Amino acid sequence: MINVAIDGPAGAGKSTIAKAAARALGFIYVDTGALYRAVALSAVRNNVLESDDGIIAMLSNIDVSLGFSDDGTQCVYLNGEDVSSQIRTPEISMGASRVSAIPEVRAFLLDLQRNIAKENNVIMDGRDIATVVLPDANPKIYLFASAQCRAQRRYKELLEKGENVSFEEVLADVNRRDYQDSHRDIAPLKPTDESVMADTSDLTLDASIALIINIIKEKM
Numbered sequence: 001m002i003n004v005a006i007d008g009p010a011g012a013g014k015s016t017i018a019k020a021a022a023r024a025l026g027f028i029y030v031d032t033g034a035l036y037r038a039v040a041l042s043a044v045r046n047n048v049l050e051s052d053d054g055i056i057a058m059l060s061n062i063d064v065s066l067g068f069s070d071d072g073t074q075c076v077y078l079n080g081e082d083v084s085s086q087i088r089t090p091e092i093s094m095g096a097s098r099v100s101a102i103p104e105v106r107a108f109l110l111d112l113q114r115n116i117a118k119e120n121n122v123i124m125d126g127r128d129i130a131t132v133v134l135p136d137a138n139p140k141i142y143l144f145a146s147a148q149c150r151a152q153r154r155y156k157e158l159l160e161k162g163e164n165v166s167f168e169e170v171l172a173d174v175n176r177r178d179y180q181d182s183h184r185d186i187a188p189l190k191p192t193d194e195s196v197m198a199d200t201s202d203l204t205l206d207a208s209i210a211l212i213i214n215i216i217k218e219k220m
Contacts, residue, residue, distance in 0.1 A: 032129065
């Protein structure tokens with residue numbers, strides 16, 4: 001099986017780019033961040049998001065899984081409920097960063113991620129795919145963009161959704177998320193020595209997708 005690992009900071013476009021590349025190459029796309037978002041959603045629903053012990057105790061009562069449609073579109077299930085849309089809020093985004101710092105949560109989701117990769121040609125994106133989840137992946141890609149650029153993209157998305165936010169608030173969220181992800185004790189966000197660095201700051205979406213597809217084809 002061919003396993004492609006794409007890591008990088010929040011808002012770099014990993015999910016959109018990886019999904020398009022997977023579709024073009026006929027691979028399965030796995031958004032690992034969605035799994036952590038599902039755990040965060042459960043923590044919010046159970047009012048335990050601020051308690052490590054509460055989150056850990058909750059894990060024995062939840063089932064998180066992925067489903068894939070015929071065109072490779074990923075759906076995320078929490079105890080059998082499709083929560084693909086519910087996990088895409090700013091609150092759940094920050095919650096995902098919070099729960100992902102808990103070793104028991106990472107262990108809870110690790111086998112699920114690896115089993116999908118064993119059975120399929122996959123492009124998997126997240127924060128620690130190349131370093132922890134799929135250390136034998138080839139290629140390993142570190143996809144990033146400047147914090148200013150990522151905040152601007154996110155700000156535009158939120159305005160289009162009708163949300164009342166300021167650019168400064170969005171940029172602060174991006175910087176806070178970056179700090180959390182890169183400074184956590186367990187599996188901090190960082191490129192590996194083998195990672196191909198892909199900077200999308202000055203690229204259009206189509207150019208970013210083409211860049212990733214070319215990197216994968218070269219390694220294949």
